[in-house]
Structure formats: structure tokens, C-alpha cells
Amino acid sequence: MSCCPINDIYDYIEGRLPAGRRQEMEGHLKVCPKCRRAAEERRHIAAAASSLPSLEVPADFTDRVMSRIGAAEARFPVWLIILASLSSLLALGSVALIASGENLMGITLGASHSLWEYAKSAAVLTAKVVTLLSLTGKTIQSLLLSAAKGLSMADSLISPALLAVLLGLMTVLVVSLALAARKKISLGDEP
Amino acid sequence: MNEDQDQVLVRRTLRGDRKAFEMIVRKYQQPLLNYVGRMVGERELALDFTQDVFVRAYASLRSFEPRYKFSTWLYKIASNLVIDHWRKKRLPTYSLSGTRDEDGDQLAIDVPTEEPGVSRTFELAEMRKRIETALEKLPGPLRELFVWRHINELSYEEMAEIKGLPVGTIKNRVFQAKEMVRRILEEMS
Numbered sequence: 541m542s543c544c545p546i547n548d549i550y551d552y553i554e555g556r557l558p559a560g561r562r563q564e565m566e567g568h569l570k571v572c573p574k575c576r577r578a579a580e581e582r583r584h585i586a587a588a589a590s591s592l593p594s595l596e597v598p599a600d601f602t603d604r605v606m607s608r609i610g611a612a613e614a615r616f617p618v619w620l621i622i623l624a625s626l627s628s629l630l631a632l633g634s635v636a637l638i639a640s641g642e643n644l645m646g647i648t649l650g651a652s653h654s655l656w657e658y659a660k661s662a663a664v665l666t667a668k669v670v671t672l673l674s675l676t677g678k679t680i681q682s683l684l685l686s687a688a689k690g691l692s693m694a695d696s697l698i699s700p701a702l703l704a705v706l707l708g709l710m711t712v713l714v715v716s717l718a719l720a721a722r723k724k725i726s727l728g729d730e731p
Numbered sequence: 732m733n734e735d736q737d738q739v740l741v742r743r744t745l746r747g748d749r750k751a752f753e754m755i756v757r758k759y760q761q762p763l764l765n766y767v768g769r770m771v772g773e774r775e776l777a778l779d780f781t782q783d784v785f786v787r788a789y790a791s792l793r794s795f796e797p798r799y800k801f802s803t804w805l806y807k808i809a810s811n812l813v814i815d816h817w818r819k820k821r822l823p824t825y826s827l828s829g830t831r832d833e834d835g836d837q838l839a840i841d842v843p844t845e846e847p848g849v850s851r852t853f854e855l856a857e858m859r860k861r862i863e864t865a866l867e868k869l870p871g872p873l874r875e876l877f878v879w880r881h882i883n884e885l886s887y888e889e890m891a892e893i894k895g896l897p898v899g900t901i902k903n904r905v906f907q908a909k910e911m912v913r914r915i916l917e918e919m920s
Contacts, residue, residue, distance in 0.1 A: 547903075590881045592862065597764055601778070602753060606752075609752070609785075
């Protein structure tokens with residue numbers, strides 16, 4: 541046989557040559573120092589490569605991996621939380637519906653009817669409050685205008701000194717009435 | 732621990748048994764670190780990447796198909812991480828299935844008449860050191876195959892499964908890697 545292809549030398553070293561080819565190769569290696577040397581060299585390199593030292597794994601490596609896995613598991617995405625909440629609400633609602641014995645259509649119609657009634661009452665109440673406020677405003681305005689007219693007429697008929705005395709008397713009267721009313725109220729409160 | 736036991740551990744993990752996955756980590760942390768360490772060069776980075784392999788494996792365990800070997804599935808995850816790293820660092824990567832016939836053809840020729848010997852020059856310990864240095868000079872994809880073959884002791888069939896390539900292509904590339912290491916050692920001597 542002629543000299544060996546390098547592919548065959550590798551296959552021979554790794555024991556992957558078919559039996560016939562291997563015997564042929566072994567016969568050749570006995571008589572060919574060049575191929576024998578080439579095979580020995582590659583075998584030596586392969587042996588050294590296969591015995592390269594392992595890299596040192598830290599003692600806490602497994603714990604670190606497991607804690608990272610735990611942390612990753614603890615982080616739930618927001619969409620999952622929302623989905624879980626909605627599902628829980630739906631489940632609770634279903635349980636309440638079944639427990640109440642009502643049917644879903646009846647509850648839905650009842651709820652919508654109540655809502656309509658509440659809306660109507662609120663609208664009427666709002667309209668009444670607006671009307672009342674408007675009337676109160678108009679009344680206060682008329683009273684203030686009448687008082688102003690009366691004062692201007694009194695001012696033209698009575699002297700300023702007498703007007704001042706009259707205003708003072710009126711003030712005293714109003715204060716006395718207010719105090720009397722307060723006393724009446726407080727007496728009524730006593731046991 | 733054989734492949735069947737791996738499958739049992741995977742099933743237990745999927746049922747929520749974290750101890751089972753811990754056993755998987757303990758079993759594969761050393762071989763994976765040996766591989767990743769030689770691929771990325773830096774120890775701390777290698778430790779981080781090896782952790783990432785397990786975290787990714789745990790997260791996608793449901794997608795693991797039991798008809799494949801669990802170990803090759805782990806190496807595939809690790810290999811993808813390493814390739815991503817090479818791309819980010821803009822290190823040269825090339826397809827193993829691509830045409831590099833000029834190198835492949837050299838393996839089919841006979842042993843050259845004047846082939847300088849290298850192995851006899853060094854003692855085993857020195858040879859190991861020089862092989863580590865030679866590995867750093869090897870292109871990444873060939874280094875990966877060399878490490879899988881010699882350090883992780885994967886079969887050509889397993890490597891073919893990981894890389895999704897025919898066994899013949901993988902075998903050819905492994906021989907190519909071995910010859911390249913030998914040539915680098917030759918230059919160093």
C-alpha cells in the first residue's frame with residue numbers, strides 16, 4: 541500500500557477504520573517510518589488534548605444558578621397579573637351568580653333599570669335646586685333694592701343727626717332681638 | 732448517570748421538583764464550564780455564561796423534545812450563547828457547512844515526506860500548555876469542535892445533532908481543527 545491519507549490516520553487513531561482497512565494500515569505502519577511517526581505524533585497530541593485540566597467550578601455555583609432560577613420565577617409579567625385578576629373576578633362573579641339563584645339576564649336587566657331610575661331622579665333634583673337658587677337670588681336682590689330706596693327717601697326727609705340716632709336705635713333693637721333669640725334657644729336646650 | 736436518568740430528571744423538574752433540576756446542574760456544570768471557558772477565554776464571563784445556559788434551559792424546558800439527548804440540547808443552548816457573544820464582539824464566525832475545501836482536501840492527501848515532529852519535543856505537561864495556547868489561535872467554530880471532541884468527549888453524531896450538520900461534515904471539520912492545532916504547535920516549536 542502507498543502512504544496513508546491524513547484522514548485515515550485520524551480514523552485509525554480513533555479506532556473508526558473498518559477491520560480490513562485497519563489491518564492494511566497496521567501492516568503499512570510497520571514498514572513506513574514516516575507514516576508511523578505521523579500517526580504517533582497525532583496520537584500523542586490527541587492524548588494531551590484529551591487530558592487538559594478541567595476549569596475549577598466555584599463551590600457555590602449550583603446555589604447561584606438555583607437562586608437565579610428562583611428570582612426569575614418570582615418575577616411575573618404585568619399582563620399575567622392583570623389576566624389573573626380579571627380571571628379571579630370573573631370566577632367570583634360566577635360563584636355569586638350561581639349562589640344567588642338568579643339568572644344572568646335578570647340581573648343585567650335589573651341593574652340597568654335601577655341605573656336609569658337613579659339618573660332620572662338626579663336630573664329632576666338638579667333642576668329643582670337650580671330653580672330654588674334662582675328665586676332666592678331674585679328675592680334678596682328686591683329686598684336690597686327696596687332698603688336702598690327707603691334709605692334714600694329717609695335721607696331726603698330727615699336731618700342727618702336724626703337719621704344717625706334712628707340707625708343707632710335700629711342697631712340696638714336688632715342686637716337685642718338676636719341676644720333674646722339666643723337666650724331662648726339656649727334655655728330650650730337645657731334639661 | 733445515563734440519558735434515561737436525564738429524561739427522568741427533566742420530567743421531575745417539569746412537575747415542579749427543583750431538586751431534580753439541581754441534580755442536572757451539578758451533573759453538567761463541569762463539562763459546560765470546560766467548554767464555555769475555552770470559548771470565551773475569561774473565567775468570570777465563562778461562569779456567567781454557564782449560569783445563563785442553565786437558566787435558559789430551565790425557562791425553556793417544556794420545549795425540550797425527549798427524542799433528543801438532553802446533554803446535546805444543553806450544548807446547543809451553550810453554543811448559541813457563545814456564537815451570540817462572538818457576534819457582539821465582532822469575532823470572526825463562519826459556517827461550518829461552508830466551502831473550505833482547500834483545507835479539507837489537505838486531509839485527503841498522504842502524510843508529507845518532510846513533516847517536522849512536534850510532540851516528541853515537549854513533555855506532556857508542556858504539551859498541554861501549548862495546546863491551550865494553540866486553541867486560542869484557532870478560529871472559533873473549529874475550536875468549538877476540537878473542545879467538544881477532546882475535552883467534552885462528544886461523538887461526531889452528537890456534534891452533528893448540535894450543529895444540525897451531516898456527520899461527515901463535522902468529522903471533516905474536526906480533523907481540520909486537529910491539523911490546524913498540530914501546525915500551530917509546529918510553529919511554536
